[in-house]
Amino acid sequence: GNSVTQMEGPVTLSEEAFLTINCTYTATGYPSLFWYVQYPGEGLQLLLKATKADDKGSNKGFEATYRKETTSFHLEKGSVQVSDSAVYFCALSENNAGNMLTFGGGTRLMVKP
């Protein structure tokens, strides 16, 4: 079956530091990959996505590249802000499975001023 593994948190960084959150996956087919963000007390919001190998998803300064050879989709940001403090979820979806998502366990990011 499909699975997603992401680094455990919490990750604590100072403002303007570089962020990497690792994500690796196993899938039977050719999934689409996603990063979702959950701010305190809110639902999940799509942050970025990539639908095929070597695609780079980007949004709000965050980036992730779909690496089929290493089955990875690591999230990066060059300079984090306090407002980036949230829980980040890596997820995959195989389009022939009703578009359902398989999630990683989530990584809490805390950014200190």
Add this chain to the structure above:
Amino acid sequence: NAGVTQTPKFQVLKTGQSMTLQCAQDMNHEYMSWYRQDPGMGLRLIHYSVGAGITDQGEVPNGYNVSRSTTEDFPLRLLSAAPSQTSVYFCASARGAGNTIYFGEGSWLTVV
């Protein structure tokens, strides 16, 4: 735009009680689903639907029922609540396969 709307936002139940979590979307999406979120486990799929009249089980369906009589609504029923069902529940919808999935704001359920 309302998007995906869930009610109630907070609920406390006693063991054995039944209740329904409501989910409605106004985007004419065919795909709808329910997830539960537990600490350290991400979100896990409970049930999903690919269109009105069609439902199927996800990863953790036991103790939950769903129906999809209209495109807009996808209620989740707890028949006899158990403490193990204490969780945060998210409803989601998408236009179809390969399309962006939109989530509601969540329903916090505590079973005592």
